[in-house]
Amino acid sequence: MAGIVNQERFQYAIDLLQKELFNSIVTNPVQVEVSTLAQKKPLPDSIKAKLIEKEHFVLYRKAGKGVIELIGADESGVLYGCMELLANKTWHGNQPFFIQDGPKMVMRGTSIGLQKTTYLPGHDIYEYPYTPESFPWFYDQQLWLNYLDMMAENRYNALYLWNGHPFSSLVKLKDYPYALEVDESTFQKNQDIYTFLTKEANKRGIWIIQMFYNIILPKPFADRHGLKTQERNRIITPLISDYTRKSIAAFVAKYPNVGLLITLGEAMEGVGQDDINWFTKTIIPGVKDGLQLSRTAGEPPIILRAHDTDAPAVMQASLPIYKNLYTMAKYNGEALTTYTPRGKWAELHRSLGDIGTVHIQNVHILANLEPFRYGSPDFIQKSVKAMHEVHYSNGIHIYPQASYWDWPYSADKVDNRLLQVDRDWMWYKAWARYAWDENRDLLNEKSYWSKELVHYYGIPEKDAQKLLSAIEEIGEISPKILRRFGITDGNRQTSSLGMLMTQLINPYRYGLFTMLYESEAPEGEMIVEYVEKDYRHEGHIGETPDQVAREIVQHGARAAALIKTLGMPTKNVAEFDRWLNDIRIHQLLANHYSYKVKAAIQLLRYKYIRDLSALRKALPDLERSVEEYRKLTAITDKTYLYANSMQTKQRKIPMRGADATFIHWKEMLPVFETELNNFKQAIDSLSKMSDTPTQIKVGVKSQQVTFLDNQQLIPLKKGAKLYADQELVVTHLANELEGVQAIQIDAANQKLVGTHLRFKSEKPVKILVGYFNSTDKVFAPKPVLEIDASANDFGQAEAKVRNAIRIQYMPMVDIHTYSFPAGTNELKIPKGEVLILGVVDDRELPHPYNADVDNQGDDLDDLFGYYHGTKL
Numbered sequence: 001m002a003g004i005v006n007q008e009r010f011q012y013a014i015d016l017l018q019k020e021l022f023n024s025i026v027t028n029p030v031q032v033e034v035s036t037l038a039q040k041k042p043l044p045d046s047i048k049a050k051l052i053e054k055e056h057f058v059l060y061r062k063a064g065k066g067v068i069e070l071i072g073a074d075e076s077g078v079l080y081g082c083m084e085l086l087a088n089k090t091w092h093g094n095q096p097f098f099i100q101d102g103p104k105m106v107m108r109g110t111s112i113g114l115q116k117t118t119y120l121p122g123h124d125i126y127e128y129p130y131t132p133e134s135f136p137w138f139y140d141q142q143l144w145l146n147y148l149d150m151m152a153e154n155r156y157n158a159l160y161l162w163n164g165h166p167f168s169s170l171v172k173l174k175d176y177p178y179a180l181e182v183d184e185s186t187f188q189k190n191q192d193i194y195t196f197l198t199k200e201a202n203k204r205g206i207w208i209i210q211m212f213y214n215i216i217l218p219k220p221f222a223d224r225h226g227l228k229t230q231e232r233n234r235i236i237t238p239l240i241s242d243y244t245r246k247s248i249a250a251f252v253a254k255y256p257n258v259g260l261l262i263t264l265g266e267a268m269e270g271v272g273q274d275d276i277n278w279f280t281k282t283i284i285p286g287v288k289d290g291l292q293l294s295r296t297a298g299e300p301p302i303i304l305r306a307h308d309t310d311a312p313a314v315m316q317a318s319l320p321i322y323k324n325l326y327t328m329a330k331y332n333g334e335a336l337t338t339y340t341p342r343g344k345w346a347e348l349h350r351s352l353g354d355i356g357t358v359h360i361q362n363v364h365i366l367a368n369l370e371p372f373r374y375g376s377p378d379f380i381q382k383s384v385k386a387m388h389e390v391h392y393s394n395g396i397h398i399y400p401q402a403s404y405w406d407w408p409y410s411a412d413k414v415d416n417r418l419l420q421v422d423r424d425w426m427w428y429k430a431w432a433r434y435a436w437d438e439n440r441d442l443l444n445e446k447s448y449w450s451k452e453l454v455h456y457y458g459i460p461e462k463d464a465q466k467l468l469s470a471i472e473e474i475g476e477i478s479p480k481i482l483r484r485f486g487i488t489d490g491n492r493q494t495s496s497l498g499m500l501m502t503q504l505i506n507p508y509r510y511g512l513f514t515m516l517y518e519s520e521a522p523e524g525e526m527i528v529e530y531v532e533k534d535y536r537h538e539g540h541i542g543e544t545p546d547q548v549a550r551e552i553v554q555h556g557a558r559a560a561a562l563i564k565t566l567g568m569p570t571k572n573v574a575e576f577d578r579w580l581n582d583i584r585i586h587q588l589l590a591n592h593y594s595y596k597v598k599a600a601i602q603l604l605r606y607k608y609i610r611d612l613s614a615l616r617k618a619l620p621d622l623e624r625s626v627e628e629y630r631k632l633t634a635i636t637d638k639t640y641l642y643a644n645s646m647q648t649k650q651r652k653i654p655m656r657g658a659d660a661t662f663i664h665w666k667e668m669l670p671v672f673e674t675e676l677n678n679f680k681q682a683i684d685s686l687s688k689m690s691d692t693p694t695q696i697k698v699g700v701k702s703q704q705v706t707f708l709d710n711q712q713l714i715p716l717k718k719g720a721k722l723y724a725d726q727e728l729v730v731t732h733l734a735n736e737l738e739g740v741q742a743i744q745i746d747a748a749n750q751k752l753v754g755t756h757l758r759f760k761s762e763k764p765v766k767i768l769v770g771y772f773n774s775t776d777k778v779f780a781p782k783p784v785l786e787i788d789a790s791a792n793d794f795g796q797a798e799a800k801v802r803n804a805i806r807i808q809y810m811p812m813v814d815i816h817t818y819s820f821p822a823g824t825n826e827l828k829i830p831k832g833e834v835l836i837l838g839v840v841d842d843r844e845l846p847h848p849y850n851a852d853v854d855n856q857g858d859d860l861d862d863l864f865g866y867y868h869g870t871k872l
Contacts, residue, residue: 003039006075010036012203013079020086032068032085036078040071047071055157055205056102057081059088063096076205077102080155104388105435107326107360107395109158109209110151110428114138114166117405117647118660124230125648125789126164126213126267129181130190137408139193145200147421152204154432159201160261160397162211167247168218170194171254176243179221191254198255209303210251211261214278215240215268230267232790233754233828236274245286252290252300259301260287261328265308266789272831275309276317284322299324303360308787312351319357327352327359328397331387332520333489333513333786334365336374337479339382341390343519353392360395361387363431367491368482370402371411371640372582375426376475377433377449377468378442384434396435401427405645412578413641423575425456426471458570466562467579473559474586477552481593483521484548488513490786493653494644497668498592498629500654500872501622501675502861504600509848509861510653511798513786527597531604546601549594556587581639588632595625607860615683615863626676633665640664649792650785655870671867678865678872702741703765703841708758708824712744722807722835723747732806734851740768740838747833751778755829757836763822764842769796770805770813770835780832783816794818802850805837812853817845847871 004010014034021030037043037051050058051073057080061068068091072078080101090097114128114135128134137143151159168181169190180187198208215234221243222229234240248260262283264275287302299322304311306329318325329349332338341349353359363383366374387393401424403410409417410424421428429452434440440448446468453464482495487503487510503510504527517526524543525533533540563583569576602618636643642663644651651657655671662668714720716737720730724746743757757767772779782799783791791797801815813835818827819842827836848871849861864872 003036004075005036005038006202008199008203009075009205010078013075013082016079017082017085030068030091031066032070034070034072034078034082036072036074043071050100051077053102054106055080056100057084058098058100059085059091060098061091061094061096065096066094073102076157079152079205083153083155103155103157103436104438105384105394105396106358107158107397108156108432108435109160109207109360109395109397110156111160111162111211111397111399112147112407113162113404115162115405115407117645119648123219124793125650126216127219127229128163129218130163130166130169131182131186132189139189141193141196143408144193144197148200148204148206150421150425150428151206154429155205155436156428156432157205158207158209158259158397160209160211162261164213164267165216165218166210166212167251168221171247171250173243173246173250175246176221178224179218179243179247181218181220194255198258202257207257207259207301208255209259209261209301210255211263213263213267214283215244217243230790231828232266232268232788233830234268236268236278241278241282245282245289248283248286249289249293252287253293256291256294256296256298257300259303261303261305263305263307264314265305265787272310276314279304279314280317280321284318287322301326303328305329305362306348306352311348312355315352315355315357319355325357326395327355327357328362328395329359330364331361331383331391332363333516334491335368335479335482335489335520336363336366336379336383337368337483337489337516337520338522339379339386340522341386341519342523343515345515345519346390349391349393353394358395359391359393360397361391361393362397362399364399365404365491366399366401367489367493367644367646368478368486368495370404370494370496370645371643372402372478372496372585373424373426373579374401374475374478375424375430376472377426377430377445378472379475379479380430381434381438381440381445384431384438388438396431398428398431400424403645405647411641411643411645413639414574426452457572457576459567459576463566466566470559470562470583471579473555473562474583476555477586477590480548480552480555481590483516484524484543484545485527485593485597486516487511487653488786489516489520491644491646492650492785494651494657494663496589497643497654497662497665498589498672499596500671501596501600501603501679501864502872503653504597505604506850506861509799509802509850511782511784513784527600528604531601531608535605535608545597549597552590553594556590559583560587578639581635585632585635585639588628588635592625592628592632595621595628599625603860603863612683612686615679615686619680619683622676622679626672629665629669629672633669636665650789652785652792652797671872674867675864675872679863682863682865699736699738700740700838700840700844702739703761703763703839705765705839706760707743708760711757713741714744716740716742716805716837725749728808728810730805731808732853734801734804734853736851737801737804737837740840742838743836745834745836750780750833751831754831755780755827755834755836757827758824759827759839760824761820761822761839764819766817766819766840766842766844767827768837768840768845769816769818769827769829770837771799771816772811772813772833774811778833779811780829780834782814794820798848800845800848802848803853804851805835806853807835815845 054074055076056073057077058071070081072081168179201208217229219229301324303326400420408419410420412418449468450464453467454461487493487507522543527545530545563580599618599621602614606614647660647663649658655662718730718733724744725748771782783796785791785797796816796818799814800817803812804815805813
């Protein structure tokens with residue numbers, strides 16, 4: 001058909017219009033002329049001007065004419081015009097009218113992870129081949145159609161499929177036939193369903209975009225060549241590059257209209273020339289090879305994630321060789337915390353937005369919202385406005401509202417598990433609505449959403465208004481909790497499970513991710529800052545912990561009061577009851593946090609005044625926080641399977657969650673009860689002492705190993721010279737480390753190639769690695785789970801000895817430990833200066849502590865003791 005580029009999409013729109021008009025209540029027949037701009041000639045310039053942008057449309061009927069004209073800028077514009085015609089009653093009757101519309105955000109996408117809550121045997125994080133055993137839902141065509149229909153109804157135009165390395169499940173390579181990770185039958189099923197999915201998505205105006213991490217190798221390929229599937233600090237070899245390039249080429253040749261979302265960080269060393277080379281010399285050439293094989297002229301979109309990479313530098317190097325590039329960065333990290341983003345992260349977003357390509361906001365993971373329902377239209381609308389005005393973005397990418405790792409199911413404890421797409425309809429509808437147009441009148445929006453709730457639950461409009469207000473109230477609770485009390489915006493923290501007292505009063509011990517406070521929260525103060533300013537009689541700035549502790553209780557109380565008088569729904573009754581239950585849960589969670597934060601503020605005052613009355617004043621609030629948590633546990637025990645869907649060793653807060661442990665409130669309640677009892681005992685013990693005794697640390701002893709390279713050992717002591725190429729000496733050292741045999745380092749070489757240490761041991765050992773407390777690029781970066789999923793593979797993520805050693809003129813050093821089994825092993829650390837402070841028995845240093853060699857003061861952690869061997 002002349003003037004039609006995408007025949008399938010155009011026909012889908014026509015079929016939809018004809019079917020719905022036939023079924024509509026309109027009794028008088030109506031004539032609609034449907035066309036694209038390319039088909040409609042001639043056309044007044046005034047109308048052409050409204051159809052310059054993709055996906056835009058006009059609908060009009062002239063005076064005295066019965067025919068309705070529907071013109072789309074393209075086939076997607078036709079589809080959206082048909083949907084608007086069916087939804088809008090303006091055209092009923094014979095009156096003239098004119099409607100024009102189109103999206104503000106040009107990319108509006110949702111995401112689905114082909115991931116699981118735990119690792120597959122023999123695999124690492126993100127490594128999930130596409131198989132019916134792992135993902136039975138992936139092969140369900142009706143499930144896909146239902147999801148795609150939801151997307152089309154909400155005018156989403158992109159679906160992102162996330163997986164570590166999808167190519168070994170979807171394509172075969174002539175040069176590497178052994179790289180295929182699935183059997184022949186499954187391979188055929190994968191191709192069939194992927195082809196079905198891309199065709200059905202295309203009809204509905206939806207791009208399929210395949211995400212993958214770099215560098216991940218399929219296990220059969222890695223085993224064949226004696227490689228690891230993932231190795232962050234690996235050297236990029238011609239073999240690895242050739243395999244990846246050919247995998248991408250084969251995929252693009254098979255699916256030339258599928259876009260690619262690229263993560264250059266996590267599975268390869270982050271910022272550096274390697275990222276640029278990999279993107280420009282392996283990935284883009286692979287895409288071009290595939291286009292040549294398929295004889296396709298257009299370039300599919302390639303989206304670069306600004307995650308653990310220097311995205312502006314990568315884009316600068318890439319745009320001269322590939323034009324259809326986009327960028328993407330997380331909005332509030334792996335959470336939803338604020339609609340007032342600021343700081344360095346906002347600067348990064350703006351720098352990407354200024355490039356001139358489309359910059360996309362990634363609403364990622366939502367670790368602080370799961371597993372409960374969330375649907376605050378007001379919070380979401382304000383967030384989208386911030387995306388435009390503060391982050392200079394013109395695209396959006398939405399994660400599932402909860403349980404990303406358990407797709408397609410939610411965490412609700414019901415006989416037949418709920419589908420996320422059904423449970424969280426309000427989440428998907430709200431983001432889509434404001435991605436289309438964020439500048440909508442507040443009063444009109446309240447009316448719109450109230451009517452949506454009336455329609456969905458069959459309740460009176462007054463009840464719908466109350467329910468909407470309650471949803472808005474609880475929509476502030478989880479964001480405020482994390483941004484003012486949290487450790488990280490990442491999914492290593494599940495804030496719905498609560499926090500240990502030491503995490504509130506000593507966040508640095510747990511690897512505080514300061515960007516949470518500096519960029520993903522309004523200006524304000526952490527708990528430790530708030531108490532210090534109080535003690536020094538200094539003025540407070542912005543949002544304070546005490547303020548938020550009050551506000552979250554108020555939000556919860558108002559929400560609970562609003563739902564008390566609601567009548568019974570006539571539709572979706574069970575889901576209505578579950579919403580009310582989640583509102584009550586939010587109130588209990590807010591109460592728990594509020595009491596605990598008040599106790600934390602009192603506790604920290606003891607640090608400054610050394611008066612036991614401060615500890616005693618903290619006790620009642622800590623007791624109340626545990627009582628609220630008991631209520632929370634009782635209600636969630638009946639209603640939820642788990643709190644967090646990521647149930648691997650990456651989960652660290654409030655408790656380490658390896659092997660699906662500490663994933664439910666009933667597992668955390670005994671921890672908080674023990675924490676309370678230990679605190680009571682500590683107060684009792686301190687009251688019987690005239691002064692707090694100094695705890696003497698037991699000395700750490702070196703473990704004998706055989707180094708496979710020439711290593712110079714230096715006994716740790718003040719004055720020791722740990723550098724082979726510098727004259728700097730140790731000035732401060734924790735007493736218990738004295739005498740441990742450190743390894744002399746060459747700082748210049750470390751900056752060029754990183755640190756590599758090969759050794760043999762007869763028993764399990766720990767390597768003591770000293771990281772400098774500085775973000776200067778001359779120093780090796782600390783292991784950080786927010787940007788490196790492998791950052792705890794050797795138990796190294798958490799600092800075991802904080803403030804342990806200082807070198808002359810250098811920043812303070814924290815010790816992280818890397819555990820290795822007996823046998824031959826290799827330690828690899830990225831480029832930059834780092835200290836290798838010794839090798840000890842793997843049983844040494846079982847618990848983290850603060851050596852405090854600069855005498856900055858006790859961090860109070862010992863007041864809370866242990867829970868089954870874990871220091872609280």
